[in-house]
Amino acid sequence: MSMRRTLDFLLTDWLRVPALTQRERFAEHSAETFAAVLDTCEKIAADKFAPFNRLSDVEEPRFDGERVHLPASTQAAVRAYAESGMLAAAQDYEVGGMQLPCVIEMAANAFFSKASVAMGAYAMLTSGNANLLMAHGTPRQREVFAQAEFAGRWFGTMCLSEPQAGSSLSDIATRAVADGADFAADPLGPRYLLRGNKMWISAGEHELSENIIHLVLAKIPDEQGQLIPGARGISLFIVPKHSVDAQGQLTGQRNDVSLAGLNHKLGFRGTSNCLLNFGERGGAVGYRVGAPGEGLACMFHMMNEARIGVGLGAVMLGYAGYEASLAYARQRPQGRAMGPQGKDAGSPQRPIIEHADVKRMLLAQKSYVEGGLALALFCARLVDELHTGEAESARQAKLLLEVLTPIVKSWPSEWCLEANSLAIQVLGGYGYTRDFPVEQYWRDNRLNMIHEGTHGIQALDLLGRKIAMQGGQALLALAGRINTTVERAQQDAGLMSLGHELAAALALLGGASKKAWASGEPGDLDEALANATPYLQAFGHVVLAWIWLDVLLSLPEGEDDFARGKQAAARYFYAYELPKINAWLAVVARRESLCREMQSAWF
Numbered sequence: 001m002s003m004r005r006t007l008d009f010l011l012t013d014w015l016r017v018p019a020l021t022q023r024e025r026f027a028e029h030s031a032e033t034f035a036a037v038l039d040t041c042e043k044i045a046a047d048k049f050a051p052f053n054r055l056s057d058v059e060e061p062r063f064d065g066e067r068v069h070l071p072a073s074t075q076a077a078v079r080a081y082a083e084s085g086m087l088a089a090a091q092d093y094e095v096g097g098m099q100l101p102c103v104i105e106m107a108a109n110a111f112f113s114k115a116s117v118a119m120g121a122y123a124m125l126t127s128g129n130a131n132l133l134m135a136h137g138t139p140r141q142r143e144v145f146a147q148a149e150f151a152g153r154w155f156g157t158m159c160l161s162e163p164q165a166g167s168s169l170s171d172i173a174t175r176a177v178a179d180g181a182d183f184a185a186d187p188l189g190p191r192y193l194l195r196g197n198k199m200w201i202s203a204g205e206h207e208l209s210e211n212i213i214h215l216v217l218a219k220i221p222d223e224q225g226q227l228i229p230g231a232r233g234i235s236l237f238i239v240p241k242h243s244v245d246a247q248g249q250l251t252g253q254r255n256d257v258s259l260a261g262l263n264h265k266l267g268f269r270g271t272s273n274c275l276l277n278f279g280e281r282g283g284a285v286g287y288r289v290g291a292p293g294e295g296l297a298c299m300f301h302m303m304n305e306a307r308i309g310v311g312l313g314a315v316m317l318g319y320a321g322y323e324a325s326l327a328y329a330r331q332r333p334q335g336r337a338m339g340p341q342g343k344d345a346g347s348p349q350r351p352i353i354e355h356a357d358v359k360r361m362l363l364a365q366k367s368y369v370e371g372g373l374a375l376a377l378f379c380a381r382l383v384d385e386l387h388t389g390e391a392e393s394a395r396q397a398k399l400l401l402e403v404l405t406p407i408v409k410s411w412p413s414e415w416c417l418e419a420n421s422l423a424i425q426v427l428g429g430y431g432y433t434r435d436f437p438v439e440q441y442w443r444d445n446r447l448n449m450i451h452e453g454t455h456g457i458q459a460l461d462l463l464g465r466k467i468a469m470q471g472g473q474a475l476l477a478l479a480g481r482i483n484t485t486v487e488r489a490q491q492d493a494g495l496m497s498l499g500h501e502l503a504a505a506l507a508l509l510g511g512a513s514k515k516a517w518a519s520g521e522p523g524d525l526d527e528a529l530a531n532a533t534p535y536l537q538a539f540g541h542v543v544l545a546w547i548w549l550d551v552l553l554s555l556p557e558g559e560d561d562f563a564r565g566k567q568a569a570a571r572y573f574y575a576y577e578l579p580k581i582n583a584w585l586a587v588v589a590r591r592e593s594l595c596r597e598m599q600s601a602w603f
Contacts, residue, residue, distance in 0.1 A: 049115035056270025082152025118270030129156025193283025204274030237286035267443030318416025321423035411540035
């Protein structure tokens with residue numbers, strides 16, 4: 001079955017997305033306009049991205065000392081994306097946007113992640129950069145910087161990490177000093193000079209657009225010239241690659257931002273990844289966004305959607321591998337039937353898809369990627385509810401997003417990577433070669449457990465903050481939604497048993513959540529959080545079991561192959577995956593101390 005049919009089913013039959021057109025913000029849209037957006041993006045992805053995915057991997061970015069070289073096909077692809085209007089997909093009509101729901105924007109971008117996630121990254125970063133400026137920038141910053149990005153004339157980046165401070169942003173050392181006594185008089189915003197180094201900057205240097213707008217986290221020194229320690233000292237700055245005047249025109253001068261080197265990566269090779277130096281010649285000119293000390297607050301404004309996007313990107317790489325291995329398994333003859341007849345060497349071989357173990361690997365992939373797609377779209381639909389729903393519905397959406405954001409980022413990153421590994425296994429030796437695309441999908445997907453908050457950080461966020469916030473209100477909101485699905489399943493004889501299993505899994509998760517915090521010294525976070533990652537894994541599997549059951553409840557009447565495939569994938573997940581939570585939650589519940597107490601010398 002095509003991915004598009006699954007996508008349409010999830011959007012229309014399960015999430016009821018066409019009903020959003022009854023809301024004022026989306027009133028000029030219809031089910032037909034939503035479908036047209038998906039059609040357009042599917043075609044651009046198929047024509048401009050997918051045919052060149054391998055080329056972008058083989059001809060990775062190259063720096064000749066003056067400029068970074070990329071294949072011409074990358075330029076053509078990002079131009080086609082910009083011309084589609086998708087850079088401003090969710091923005092107001094007044095700024096050239098399409099006022100699309102987040103869930104449609106995400107669904108449309110899924111085609112690009114599947115076709116070439118590395119080539120698509122330039123546009124995704126630009127859109128995220130501009131969206132942040134629309135939320136936190138001054139009117140002039142929006143007009144000059146964000147709108148140029150929406151038009152595709154300028155592209156954008158996020159400059160967070162530093163060589164000595166990867167995930168620990170509170171330890172960044174880049175500093176921003178007011179540029180003269182009249183620093184606040186610049187129409188583009190309070191003007192600073194930045195000095196420091198940023199590492200792992202995707203799309204940090206290229207020639208795809210006439211300018212690159214860096215959003216840079218840096219610290220402003222206090223009156224004694226000292227950097228304020230911790231996150232409260234971090235501010236956010238717009239630092240263009242090429243200098244811009246007050247009218248938003250290029251001055252012809254390069255800002256004091258230089259490429260120190262390109263990182264050579266396992267995957268995502270088509271996206272340049274850079275070490276950038278700011279202020280080697282005295283200071284890179286930057287314009288502050290928001291108030292001093294609000295840098296992380298501004299940056300985290302976009303984290304929900306960014307992490308949904310990472311999770312969806314992981315799903316689509318898994319989906320691409322699933323489709324490739326499924327097609328291979330259907331045409332690859334090898335082996336014969338078990339039993340006496342199979343011993344006849346003269347009998348015809350069977351396609352490997354007829355072997356039970358190959359079916360197991362394909363079913364696992366199907367359960368991961370289709371379940372992950374449903375999860376990501378559900379979270380995107382929550383974003384729309386947060387922004388356009390009635391007050392109580394928006395409040396519930398906010399609570400659900402709090403607790404589901406670590407899951408939608410981390411679960412697909414782990415399990416759709418596993419889907420890619422299984423795709424390689426289905427192809428056997430061929431899968432390990434570059435003659436087939438599945439090895440590249442695995443390499444590209446391996447990044448997703450690292451960027452936008454590593455797997456372990458998502459686990460600490462979930463167990464250490466999200467489930468306990470507001471007296472456990474977010475966890476209770478999720479449990480309420482799960483129980484509603486269980487109650488509906490009780491009315492369906494074919495799904496009743498799955499409902500019972502989900503209810504038992506939820507109870508087990510709730511019990512382990514309480515036990516994780518139930519003993520030990522007050523405030524002993526180390527003991528409570530030592531097994532945060534197994535907790536994250538179990539939590540994610542319970543969520544996916546719920547998603548699958550809820551999806552089954554929306555299947556149309558009839559027993560066609562489409563419905564049977566969904567039912568089989570859900571059955572697989574409940575039979576082979578959901579039981580894993582018992583082992584994960586056991587170490588959480590007993591506060592297993594092994595990993596916490598392990599000493600460096602013992603290794």
